[in-house]
Amino acid sequence: MCQAVYKLNSCSIIMKTLQFHIIFGLIVLLYKPGCAFEEIKNKSQAVEYLSAFGYLETALQYNPKLAHKLTNKVYRNALIEFQIFLDIPPTGILDKETLKALNTQRCGCIDRFYRVKQDRFKRYVRLPDGWRLTNLNYKISRYPTRELNQIQTDTEIKRAFDQWSAVTPLKFNQVENGLVHINIAFRAHDHGDINPFDGKLGVFAHTLTPSRDNVHFDDSEIWTTGTKKGTNLYQVALHEFGHMLGLDHTRVKFAVMRPVYPGYHPSAKLKNDDIEGIQELYGENNVMDSYEKQISKRHTSNQNNSVDNFNNRHCKVFNIDTIFISNSGEIYMFKDDSFWKWTRIGLAEPYPKLISDKWIGLPNNIDAAFIHKNGQTYFFKGSKYWRFTDTSIDKGFPREITFDFIGIPNNIDSAMSFNNKIYFFKGEKYWVYDPTKKPSVSNEYPRPLSDWKSVPASIDAVFSSNDNIITFVKNDLYYIFDATTSSVQTQDLSLYLKDLKCKFN
Structure with a gap:
């Protein structure tokens, strides 16, 4: 930093x-x-x-x-x-x-x-005030006095605005005269808003709330572009314009609206946390040219036929990697580098999305995932596991499975949290990990998967939506195990995941 x-x-x-x-x-x-x-x-x-x-x-x-x-x-x-x-x-x-x-x-x-x-904590926070307009004019009334010239400043400011307009209906136009909604100025020390700047480093900028017109950058800073030296203007502007549009600071790591400067990053852009927050306020940008639609096909879908736009690669080969259910009842399904989300009313829009856009630091092709009673999400792949709080990876992860989950093998097929215990499945066997006991895995494990009646070996996913029902998934079928009766019912997976119309092969 x-x-x-x-x-x-x-x-x-x-x-x-x-x-x-x-x-x-x-x-x-x-x-x-x-x-x-x-x-x-x-x-x-x-x-x-x-x-x-x-x-x-x-x-x-x-x-x-x-x-x-x-x-x-x-x-x-x-x-x-x-x-x-x-x-x-x-x-x-x-x-x-x-x-x-x-x-x-x-x-x-x-x-x-x-x-x-x-x-x-929330994943993002939005302020109750926001712009009631979608076409906003901005003016740079005072430019930095060193390092960057006027053209460079205009370019970096526009780049920052473009990031926000790309994901919302908002449009930003630079003007020199006439109606100005957003006034941008580079000021130093005491500059008339009873909130003086503090010299080089420290606080680099501040913003008044939406429907106010001032975004101030500290002119004592060395504003730069394309270098690790000084303070990157584009990255700071991207953050401050988020405030100007109504977003508050977030604790989500790597998000643009995090309050501390992360250092120069050549490919800095809005993260999922920022996008969800701003779209909560203003909605999505539904106007894209044909080239953009082609490039983002994997991330968008037609509102009237949500799943028919899935990439053929995902529909034809749909042996999923894993599924888990969030604490709020949302279903997340993973395959390769993508994920889908279902809510109570069906497939959320627009999906699929890239795993790396939501869980930064998580690899593709994961083996298993679940949310434990502590509210944290655990992902497993090969010999390692990742723990996330909300969508931020916890410090010190990934870690070795065999180090923290003694008695559990690597390369598991799936896992779930059930009745305060964690169940791991691999091939024709399963293990129960009880964190309240020592050892956490009893010597009676592994046990045969036949304990679960007609559930097949090498399952793709397992999850539980309540204390009695466990769902196993393999290929295009899901198996509902009722713990009260020890009975199993088999159904087509597309009947469970509403709106899923892909054909499984």
């Missing part, structure tokens, strides 16, 4: 800090940083940061000088909340990794909106 030093320095004459200002019903943090940066090294400096970005709900938000009244418990909880938000081990102490995050260049908007309920 691009390192920065951050401090709400106590050049205290201008430290009327941490005021909360209500704009159209939204809380926006307005603070007066100091004259220069100092690297965060101690608790008092960390407290100022945590206050500035919404992690402390005390009078400290309004007056950081009251830090001496802050209890260790409140401070530790705030620090843990920050660590969780940035996917750092929640130690509650200023360890090396936490200090690195605190000193990383970032957006000036607060991180507080992401919390919906205590200790629960």
Whole structure:
């Protein structure tokens, strides 16, 4: 990550800090940083940061000088909340990794909106205010004073807007005169909006809420394009325009709306988390030229005939890799590099999608997947497994199956979480892993798959939608096992997955 030093320095004459200002019903943090940066090294400096970005709900938000009244418990909880938000081990102490995050260049908007309920997180957060127009004019009223020229700046700003317009009905037009909806300016230090910038590094930009017109970039930064040096204008603009359109910060790793600067990435683009959030506000972009339709055929489908547009490769060879059901009842089916999602009303649109677009870091052709009672999703392939929280890969993964699931073989066929235990299937055998016992796998395993009556060997997938019914899948058939009666019913898979009209071979 691009390192920065951050401090709400106590050049205290201008430290009327941490005021909360209500704009159209939204809380926006307005603070007066100091004259220069100092690297965060101690608790008092960390407290100022945590206050500035919404992690402390005390009078400290309004007056950081009251830090001496802050209890260790409140401070530790705030620090843990920050660590969780940035996917750092929640130690509650200023360890090396936490200090690195605190000193990383970032957006000036607060991180507080992401919390919906205590200790629960959404994959993305949208603000209640948004544009009521789809055709928006923008003007760059003040350009950076060094490094990038006007043409380069115009190009990078347009690139960022194009990313958002590609996935929504919104269109952005650069103008010099006339009606302007979005005013973009490169400003330094105190620039008239009671939210001064803090010099080089630290906070690089801030944005007012939708239907306001200001997006400000800190002119003290070295704005660049196509290089690891300085701060990449396109990437920061992409993030700030998300705020301007109504999205808030997200904790999803690699998403554009994550608050900290990830460093220069030559192929940076919107991630699934960003796209789902913005389309929740404005809908999808349904106007694409014929070339774009051809290129994105695998990701789009006709609303009236959703599955008939599936790529022939997927329809003709439909031995799936695995299936799992989310906690909200959505069915996810995987094959090769793609996945499909069914809701209670049928196939979600548009599918299939690439696995790599939703679960960054997950390989293709996975063997098995399930969601455990802890809400985390486990994926298995070969000798390794991956654990995801929402769509973010957990730190330290992938890991070896035999290291964490002692007694379970590699290259499994499928797996499921059932009655607080994990069932693994391979060939004609199965294993039950009970995390509450030592050893977790009893010496009576593996057992023959014949325990499950007429369920065939080498299944493709297994999952359970309640405490009594288990569904096994192989090729074009699914087998419903009723645990109360130990009976099995066999059906065509397309009857289970509503709208699936592919022919299985």
